[in-house]
Amino acid sequence: MKKLNAKGHYVGPHSDQHLLYAPWENRDSLLLSKSEFEADLMANIQKLKAIGVTEINKFVAPYEWYNKQIAEWSNDLGLELYNFTHRLKDCS
Template identity: 50%
Template sequence: MFTAHEFADGGIHIAETLKSLGVKGSFFFTGEFYENPAFAPLVARLQADGNYLGPHSGRHLLYCDWKKRDSLLVTRPQFESDLDMNLRAMARLGIPEPHFFLPPYEWYNDTIVQWTNDLGMQLVNFTPGTRSNADYTYPEMGKSYVSSDRIYASIVEYEAGHPGGLDGFLLLLHAGTDTRRPDKFYFQLRKLIRYLQLKDYELVVVPRLLPRQ
């Protein structure tokens, strides 16, 4: 899975890598991303290649307090209005109505899950255990920064160290990152996919992996 809000520098490289290896990905973008004219060619390319396109909130709101997760920072009307903005932006681009929703910051609580279900959608998130979702970090973040080599190693180590490996795993990456990150992990995507394919994994889009509830 790939998410994006304000950065898309790796988008075309990712699209070309996936197509050349016969793999389709799941891309969750915000409404502001879909509305950005600069990103329109990428969205059109991903759609034409048969990738799954889904919502990631309208304006990338933070739903819950970072330290007290059960404390909501949005009301239900705010949540629904923001997600509706995301869905309308997708509809204007001719993207089929999505069923799966990946929340912004990948941070939510059971109330957000219920609100999503009430709208007839299903919330998804990355599977914990690797550092793949840290590919957005950059050195100025200090101890929070995770290099691309360390990210890659964490995926390989998890696959080798768990009985089920990465079977059914939702691996999250970002379609673009801050310019302050010198080593873009998306440049290791080809190596990662080939590694997984040689391990006989089938890489599929979210709707094929998860049953609709």
């Protein structure tokens, strides 16, 4: 992680304990409170800062599984929540 960061790659948070935020079968509900969400994510951010990461403004949710509430809570911490996109096989 230190090497990636030193080479200029973006290194960002992905939750400290890799929490599941919403049940698989009911994505619109939550399995944690906002304070639990923030405590876990801030623990992750502190560890990143400890290895020299300074620019932390984007966030991929654990399991890439989240909902609108998680996106809003992320924004409240100054983080833009994003997700992977699938590469098209032929986009020529």
